[in-house]
Amino acid sequence: MLLALTDDQELFRETTSKLLGEFVPAEVLRSLQDDAIGFEAEYWRRGADLGWTSLLVGEEHGGGSLSGQGLVDLTLVAHEFGRHAAPGPLAVTNVVAATLSEAGGSQSNGVIGDLLTGRSIATWCFSEPRPHDRLDNGCLDIRVNGDEVVLNGVKRPVESGHGASHLLVSGRTGAGYSQVLVPAGASGMTLATMQSVDLTRRFSVVTFDDVRLPSSTVIGEIGCAGEQVTRQLRRVIAILCAESVGTMQAAFDMTVEWAFDRYSFGRPLASYQELKHRFADMKTWLEASHAVSDAATLAVALGEPDADELLSSAKAFIGDFGSELIQDCVQIHGGIGVTFDHDLHLFLRRHTLNRGLYGTPEEHRQRLADLVTMTESAT
Amino acid sequence: MSNVEQEDVETFRQRARSFIRNNLQPISSDALVFPLRNVRNDDEELTAVAREREVQRMLFDAGLAGICFPRKYGGQELTPAHQRALNEEFDGYEYPSRLQAPTLSPCAAVLLDFGSEEQKLRHIPAILNGEEIWMQFLSEPSGGSDVAGAQMSAIRDGDEWVLNGSKIWTTGAWWSDWGLCLTRTNWDVPKHRGLSVFILPIHQPGLEVHRIEMLNGSKEFCQEFLTDVRVPDSDRIGGVDDGWTVGTRWMFHERMLTNSPLVTMPTGAGRTSVGATFVHAVAQEAGRASEPHIRDYIGETLMLDIVERELQRRIGDGLATGTMADQAAAVGRLFSGVAATRIRTIAFEIAGGAGAAWTDDDGELAFSGSDFLMRQVSCIGGGTTEMARNVISERVLGMPRERTLDKDIPYRDVPRSASSRT
Missing domain, CATH: 1.20.140.10 (Butyryl-CoA Dehydrogenase, subunit A, domain 3)
Structure with a gap:
């Protein structure tokens, strides 16, 4: 998280943290394990009242940011989501709201309004099954047929597919990208529930079998939505990274406290140099994760040319070193750290989930290698 | 702050860019990644040092040296953001790498923190214009990490101090000019309370510089042997026996490495x-x-x-x-x-x-x-x-300190090797 917040940002972060502490403490998260949606409607509405879903939406649609950089403000919420392992489709709802707002068009206004008040949620159908599960090789078909569009293909994992009123589906029209806003219950669309490592985030396999919709549901230009998709991907990764850093912070703080409180052989764990040195490594990875996550977010928000290399560095580093950090927190806790009753796994789960979504560290290192090759062959 | 209006970062960046591109040579990045490669003979090394002094002088004359140093000592009195812009603009160009660390930080940084006005006026402009290259006389053969366990002795003799002992791991002391030296001035108090810091010219009678050959053949690291080297009391930095106050800040500046706003270090401008x-x-x-x-x-x-x-x-x-x-x-x-x-x-x-x-x-x-x-x-x-x-x-993180056996006893009585243990 940013080192220095403005007063507005600090108040916003604090209010968000308070609301999460009140609505979704650890015991509530455990009780939501078998809940079909994973959160209460009232919880999401209260968060929306605070502004969780309006930061990327233009003022003409009723949104607005605190600092002028809505994405930066939103990562403060994401950080708190991570620190509380909070439920709810924060990243995808915001990303869809942003795209609808940027694309304009009157039929989107009602949808945006409901997202802003928290009355409904939206999701983004992006990832696809193997072998089309890389960030750049999705193949769901979006075909134009008169004044209709026809969707065929499969998306997975789709977050909160079951609770969403609208699904923004990315697909291909020939070589180009198109995006369609599909309402829940569209004929030909079926959802199958998936299992996941997270306690409260829900995922589905969504199958599109000749789903026919009026062409007014196309968001942006047919076949020309590549930039839209790239923008969405950048935003979603920035939000996930900030959330993951929040989970690392929570696990780290909890384990530092444990090291001071827990005694063995008559001394606190924190007095053993072997453990102190591991805490020093963890602190270094944690600060580095904060630093690269914040830098990536700002670069995306400002549209800087190095946004992609910062983002992929963040996603790869936070994925790899965050896992090492949280797993070492488990190790230092010992057996209690792998029990359901202990809170540590809430953060381990959320971090693990985010590591696997929107490109693993391995995939992002490949993307970084592409950038090096491009830069070096240009010089 | 001075009352001269501050140059904004973008104007400064443009000025730096045009100076660098018009006056300095482009270089490959390898030299920056591996400064300790054994690739130059002594003549080539001395030529490189001379060129770096020349480049430093050019930067000084162009108002691009000492970005975060006060104006009255020859600096620009600008901000870390200006230094960062300069670092970005240096990417891919020669820069006076040997004159950065330890000369500007920690050495000049320690002078800024603790030097007298006279000491600062005498040395900092000379450092910024490339005349003086400094080394830290800090580590000793008896131990590197236990810095406060310094055994280099300094004994007062009227207005002078007489130094005896050895320092080690000074990079390029053989072509450097001045040393910032941590010494022991009192053996009858616990180790942190008997230290003092001095500055001294490296090339003088009684100070022998020996070059250490590293496993790859590099001879850039040196060891110095001091025999009855006399230093005037006016070249003491900080109080007598209060050297650890200086040492603590010294250590901080050392850990800042290239992150120090006092140091110029090319960085990719985000793209490379x-x-x-x-x-x-x-x-x-x-x-x-x-x-x-x-x-x-x-x-x-x-x-x-x-x-x-x-x-x-x-x-x-x-x-x-x-x-x-x-x-x-x-x-x-x-x-x-x-x-x-x-x-x-x-x-x-x-x-x-x-x-x-x-x-x-x-x-x-x-x-x-x-x-x-x-x-x-x-x-x-x-x-x-x-x-x-x-x-x-x-x-x-505030975790308990490691137990030490040398805290509250006179340094004279601290075991310093297996054979001295009683």
């Missing part, structure tokens, strides 16, 4: 990265740049470069605004040491057999084996990563 450029070149030389697992290494290297840059920036901002304690500099030191060892391992791995046995035709690959042999230098020099881990856990 020294480590990834180098590893990519090794992979190309090896003909393996398109293999997926090699590309994984290339991607990892760029990630480490970028994360380190952003971490140092965060720490720099945290220290500047006071949201982080001085000791947080150890976080950056630990990261940079470990990341550098990883990049050397990656390069050696990619080079394959040519890292172990090579000919002159193997280009970049030829260095990867001996670079690998020198790998741990990045985790030793400038304070070991073990000390950084102690500082982070004890001073940043």
Whole structure:
């Protein structure tokens, strides 16, 4: 998280943290394990009242940011989501709201309004099954047929597919990208529930079998939505990274406290140099994760040319070193750290989930290698 | 602050850019990644030093030296943001690398913190214009990490002090001018309370500079032997026996390394990265740049470069605004040491057999084996990563300090070797 917040940002972060502490403490998260949606409607509405879903939406649609950089403000919420392992489709709802707002068009206004008040949620159908599960090789078909569009293909994992009123589906029209806003219950669309490592985030396999919709549901230009998709991907990764850093912070703080409180052989764990040195490594990875996550977010928000290399560095580093950090927190806790009753796994789960979504560290290192090759062959 | 209106960062950047491009030579990045490669003979090294003094003088005359130093000592009195812009503009160009650390930081930084007005006026302008290159006379053969256990003796004789002992790990002392020296002035008090700091010219009678040959043949590190070297009391920095107050800040400046706003160090302007450029070149030389697992290494290297840059920036901002304690500099030191060892391992791995046995035709690959042999230098020099881990856990996280046996007894009585133990 940013080192220095403005007063507005600090108040916003604090209010968000308070609301999460009140609505979704650890015991509530455990009780939501078998809940079909994973959160209460009232919880999401209260968060929306605070502004969780309006930061990327233009003022003409009723949104607005605190600092002028809505994405930066939103990562403060994401950080708190991570620190509380909070439920709810924060990243995808915001990303869809942003795209609808940027694309304009009157039929989107009602949808945006409901997202802003928290009355409904939206999701983004992006990832696809193997072998089309890389960030750049999705193949769901979006075909134009008169004044209709026809969707065929499969998306997975789709977050909160079951609770969403609208699904923004990315697909291909020939070589180009198109995006369609599909309402829940569209004929030909079926959802199958998936299992996941997270306690409260829900995922589905969504199958599109000749789903026919009026062409007014196309968001942006047919076949020309590549930039839209790239923008969405950048935003979603920035939000996930900030959330993951929040989970690392929570696990780290909890384990530092444990090291001071827990005694063995008559001394606190924190007095053993072997453990102190591991805490020093963890602190270094944690600060580095904060630093690269914040830098990536700002670069995306400002549209800087190095946004992609910062983002992929963040996603790869936070994925790899965050896992090492949280797993070492488990190790230092010992057996209690792998029990359901202990809170540590809430953060381990959320971090693990985010590591696997929107490109693993391995995939992002490949993307970084592409950038090096491009830069070096240009010089 | 002076009442001269401050130049804004963008104007400054344009000025720096046009000066650098019009006056300095473009260079390859290898020299920056591996400063300790044994690739120059002494004549070439001295020529390089002379050129760097010349470049420093040109920068000084152009108003591009001492960006964050006060104007009255020859600096520009600008901000870390200006220094950062200068660092970005230097990317790909020669710069006076040997005149940065330890001359500007920690040495000049310690002078700024503790020197008298007269000492600052005498030395800082001379440092900024390239006349004086400084070394830290800090580590001793008896121990590097236990800095406060210094045994170099300084005994008062009227208005002078007489120094005897040895210092070690000074890079390039044989072509440097001045030393910042930690000494023991009182053996009858606990170790932290009997230290004093002096400054002295390196080339003088009684001071012998011996060059240490490293395992790769580099002779840049030196050891100094001082025999009855006389230093006037006016060249003392800080109070008598209060040297640890100076030493603590000294150590902080050392851990800041290239993150210090007092130091010029080229950085990629966000688009390029020294480590990834180098590893990519090794992979190309090896003909393996398109293999997926090699590309994984290339991607990892760029990630480490970028994360380190952003971490140092965060720490720099945290220290500047006071949201982080001085000791947080150890976080950056630990990261940079470990990341550098990883990049050397990656390069050696990619080079394959040519890292172990090579000919002159193997280009970049030829260095990867001996670079690998020198790998741990990045985790030793400038304070070991073990000390950084102690500082982070004890001073940043507040964990209990390691038990020491030398705290409350006169330093004279502290066991200093297995044979002196009673």
